[in-house]
Amino acid sequence: MLLAVCVLLTHSASKDLPHLLGTFAVESFFVISGFYMALVLTEKYTRGNLGDSWAANFYLSRYLRLYPVYMLSVAAVSLAGFAAVLFGNGSTLFAAWTQLLSLPHTVRNVQLIIWALVSNLTIFFNDLVLVIAVHDHQAVLTTDQSLTQINPAALTANVVAWSLGVELTFYLLAPYLLKTTNRQLFGLLLLGAALKTWAIIHIDGDLPYRLFPFVFVDFLCGVLAYRFRSVLSSFGRKYAPLVCYCLMFALLFALPTGLRYWEYSFLTIGVTALILPTLINCSGSSHIDNRLAEFSYPFYLFHPLALNLVHSILIKRAAITNGYFIFACETALTLAFASLALSLEARYVEPYRQRLGRPRVTLSVAAQ
Numbered sequence: 001m002l003l004a005v006c007v008l009l010t011h012s013a014s015k016d017l018p019h020l021l022g023t024f025a026v027e028s029f030f031v032i033s034g035f036y037m038a039l040v041l042t043e044k045y046t047r048g049n050l051g052d053s054w055a056a057n058f059y060l061s062r063y064l065r066l067y068p069v070y071m072l073s074v075a076a077v078s079l080a081g082f083a084a085v086l087f088g089n090g091s092t093l094f095a096a097w098t099q100l101l102s103l104p105h106t107v108r109n110v111q112l113i114i115w116a117l118v119s120n121l122t123i124f125f126n127d128l129v130l131v132i133a134v135h136d137h138q139a140v141l142t143t144d145q146s147l148t149q150i151n152p153a154a155l156t157a158n159v160v161a162w163s164l165g166v167e168l169t170f171y172l173l174a175p176y177l178l179k180t181t182n183r184q185l186f187g188l189l190l191l192g193a194a195l196k197t198w199a200i201i202h203i204d205g206d207l208p209y210r211l212f213p214f215v216f217v218d219f220l221c222g223v224l225a226y227r228f229r230s231v232l233s234s235f236g237r238k239y240a241p242l243v244c245y246c247l248m249f250a251l252l253f254a255l256p257t258g259l260r261y262w263e264y265s266f267l268t269i270g271v272t273a274l275i276l277p278t279l280i281n282c283s284g285s286s287h288i289d290n291r292l293a294e295f296s297y298p299f300y301l302f303h304p305l306a307l308n309l310v311h312s313i314l315i316k317r318a319a320i321t322n323g324y325f326i327f328a329c330e331t332a333l334t335l336a337f338a339s340l341a342l343s344l345e346a347r348y349v350e351p352y353r354q355r356l357g358r359p360r361v362t363l364s365v366a367a368q
Contacts, residue, residue, distance in 0.1 A: 017327060092154050119165070130210055189221065
């Protein structure tokens with residue numbers, strides 16, 4: 001949940017509040033995702049528990065974890081954009097789509113329209129927004145978006161959904177990673193770190209910290225943290241929880257300023273992987289921690305909408321400039337949206353998802 005707050009702070013008008021930059025908070029999310037996928041694929045979605053459908057159940061369960069709340073956010077953003085147009089305020093989303101549809105109907109531009117529709121409606125390929133641009137009225141794939149005529153992120157109803165596209169790519173690979181040995185995982189980790197380092201050296205901007213081939217190392221660190229959880233959580237067993245909580249808060253809100261982006265990135269990945277097993281052990285039985293963990297995903301998805309509404313009402317219309325008050329309003333509104341999304345998910349989606357991970361009952365057990 002604190003990572004989602006860091007992302008909100010990065011996008012908020014209250015940038016004077018100390019926090020881990022959102023790009024690296026998302027990288028920490030990726031490490032946690034790697035750890036959690038290794039956990040559920042080892043302990044829940046297994047052939048022994050679910051039979052031959054274990055992989056299909058895993059894929060469907062993960063997609064249902066992301067998609068319903070995502071579509072609620074898309075519907076809310078679209079509705080807010082439509083209302084803004086009706087009241088004469090304009091909508092970035094609608095303006096971007098108007099520009100897109102006015103482009104010449106070449107093969108590349110039609111492909112861009114199809115991509116925008118598919119990614120908005122399914123989440124898949126949403127991460128391609130990072131390498132799509134429009135140059136000279138033509139859609140192109142490029143790592144340099146400085147000259148683009150249309151901001152591709154504006155074509156997506158939810159501007160943070162690129163990270164969900166990255167997650168889906170990892171989910172597709174996760175069951176196969178379980179079949180690798182620790183030595184093979186370490187080899188993949190070294191390869192991923194080398195690829196990320198190459199990208200940092202040769203590609204400007206934040207693509208090395210967002211595009212899947214370069215953040216694959218983040219997920220691998222999470223998987224290895226799970227594999228070596230007993231070792232990582234055994235050092236200084238008496239004081240380990242306190243040390244790990246201190247490291248977590250220092251990472252999120254007290255990092256030294258002036259570090260370069262690659263230093264922030266590797267520090268975030270390393271610290272998250274090291275402290276994660278201990279934190280999971282300490283917080284796993286806490287109802288409050290589990291509830292906050294549930295809030296993190298809808299909070300992350302709905303915060304752009306809350307920020308836009310607060311900016312339109314408090315900053316543009318009421319001319320309020322107090323950063324702390326703005327942040328409080330943004331957080332409260334995001335929590336309200338997240339709470340509504342969670343209640344709908346718990347009622348209509350979660351019961352089915354739970355059945356997907358429920359161990360099958362064999363005839364012999366049933367007879368007993």
